[in-house]
Every structure is written in C-alpha cells, then in structure tokens.
Amino acid sequence: MSQHDLTIKAPEEIKSYPATIKVYTRTGDKGTSSLFTGERRAKDDAVFDALGSTDELSSILGLAIAYLQATPADSLIPRLEAIQCLLQDVGSNVATPLNTEKQASKIRRTRFDPDGYHCTKLEEWVDELSEGLPVHRSFILPSGGLAASTLHVARTVCRRAERSLIPLKDDIDRETLMFVNRLSDFLFVAARWVAMTQGVTEKIYVHQQGRSTEFDK
Numbered sequence: 001m002s003q004h005d006l007t008i009k010a011p012e013e014i015k016s017y018p019a020t021i022k023v024y025t026r027t028g029d030k031g032t033s034s035l036f037t038g039e040r041r042a043k044d045d046a047v048f049d050a051l052g053s054t055d056e057l058s059s060i061l062g063l064a065i066a067y068l069q070a071t072p073a074d075s076l077i078p079r080l081e082a083i084q085c086l087l088q089d090v091g092s093n094v095a096t097p098l099n100t101e102k103q104a105s106k107i108r109r110t111r112f113d114p115d116g117y118h119c120t121k122l123e124e125w126v127d128e129l130s131e132g133l134p135v136h137r138s139f140i141l142p143s144g145g146l147a148a149s150t151l152h153v154a155r156t157v158c159r160r161a162e163r164s165l166i167p168l169k170d171d172i173d174r175e176t177l178m179f180v181n182r183l184s185d186f187l188f189v190a191a192r193w194v195a196m197t198q199g200v201t202e203k204i205y206v207h208q209q210g211r212s213t214e215f216d217k
Contacts, residue, residue, distance in 0.1 A: 036095040036110065037103045046167045050094050053161035054180075058087045060154040067147035073197040076190060079125060083183065086118055090176055097171035113175040122182045129186075129193040139205035144195025148202075151191035158184040 027033075032040045033048060041047060061080050068074050093112040100107065113119060142152035162180045169177060195202050 035097070035100075036092060036106055037097065037100045039100070046164070047094060047097070047171075050161065050164040050168060051091050053157065053164045054087050054091050054094070057154060057157045057161050058084045060150060060157055061087075064147055064150040064154060067145075067150055068194070071147065071198055073147065073194040076194065079190075083186075086179070089113075090180065093172050093176045094165070094168060097168075098173070099171055112173045113179060114173070116175055116178070119175060119178050119182050122179070122186045126182075126186050126189050129189045133189070133192050133196060134202070136202070136204050140192065141203040141205060142191075143200075143203040144191060145198055145200040147198070148191045148195040148200065151187050151194060155184050155187035155191065158187055 028043065031043050033043050034040050035047065061084050065077050065080050068077050068080075089110075089112055092110040096103070096106050096110040098107060142149055144152075158180060162177070162184065165172065165177050165180060192202065
C-alpha cells in the first residue's frame with residue numbers, strides 16, 4: 001500500500017471525546033465564521049461557499065454509500081469513503097488561503113496533493129471502471145437505480161464545487177482544483193459502472209419529437 005493511500009478506521013479505533021463538548025459555539029451568530037488561519041469573514045464569502053459545496057458533495061457521497069451497502073457494487077464503497085476524507089483535505093486547503101501572512105506552518109500543514117498522486121489515482125480508477133461499460137453515442141440521463149442516480153447528483157454538485165473554487169484559484173493549491181475537476185469525471189463513470197454492475201439499464205436522451213440523435217442513426 002502506498003504512503004498516500006487512505007485507510008478508513010473502524011469506529012472502535014477512533015479516539016472518542018467527552019460528550020460534554022458542545023456543538024454550538026455562538027461565535028457565528030453575527031454572520032461571520034473563522035478560517036483555519038483565525039481570520040473571520042462573512043458567511044457569504046467565497047471561501048465558505050466553496051466549503052459548503054464540498055461538504056454537500058461529501059454528504060451526497062455518504063448517501064450513495066448507504067445505497068451501495070450489500071449490493072453487487074459495494075466494492076466501490078472504500079473508494080468513496082477515501083474521497084470523502086480527501087474532500088475534508090480539500091476543505092482544509094480552501095480554509096487556509098495561500099496569501100495569508102505569518103501562517104506558513106498552517107499553509108504547509110494544509111497543502112493538498114503536492115505531487116499529484118490523488119489526481120493520478122482518480123484517473124486510474126476512471127480507466128479501470130470504464131472497461132466494459134456499454135457504449136452510448138447519445139447523452140446519458142441521470143438514471144440507473146438509487147445508487148447510480150445518487151452518484152449522478154454527486155457529479156453535478158462536484159461541478160458546482162469546482163465552479164465555486166474558481167474565484168479562489170490564487171489562494172488554493174493548483175492540485176486542489178485539478179482534483180475536484182477530475183473527481184466529477186470519476187463520479188460520472190462510477191455512476192455508469194454501478195448501473196451496469198447492478199444490472200440496471202441506463203436511460204439515454206431522445207429528442208422531444210421522438211427521433212434518435214445524429215449519432216444513433
């Protein structure tokens with residue numbers, strides 16, 4: 001196993017914290033929140049928009065994982081769990097702007113994928129899952145069962161997350177944007193692979209007048 005590979009721990013292996021730690025802090029009651037650097041910004045700042053999108057993406061992946069449990073496609077679950085962890089790392093990178101002064105140690109701690117390993121790994125997964133997929137020359141509609149459709153939703157949220165990172169591109173690592181871009185490709189192929197593995201037929205685009213596309217003639 002590579003030093004980059006993630007291992008998801010079982011609940012009993014994770015350090016527990018006292019139940020007395022409170023979820024609420026009241027520090028955001030005036031509409032601001034804190035970055036990892038300690039800087040406070042308005043909650044509608046571009047940073048928090050991006051953090052919200054990546055958080056939403058991780059939540060949808062959690063739903064996809066739930067739908068994949070005990071199905072023929074459940075071998076995908078460890079990869080999705082690893083991606084959830086990497087999205088947390090993406091968030092750390094976003095929450096630590098590179099242009100922050102006197103925060104060099106925190107910037108080093110939150111570097112994301114400096115050697116491009118995780119992006120390359122996604123490409124390998126895409127190539128692997130693409131093998132044997134049915135070839136369609138029409139647009140594929142989000143479909144293929146609960147798990148596959150949920151992964152299609154994740155794909156669209158991933159694209160939104162990518163768009164939310166564009167205004168921050170000078171404040172985040174280049175590899176962060178690359179990873180999120182490649183992740184949407186992976187989620188598209190993963191959705192198709194799940195549909196195929198579970199034996200569910202994907203739906204394809206048909207023109208409103210009922211004719212096939214130029215590719216299908």
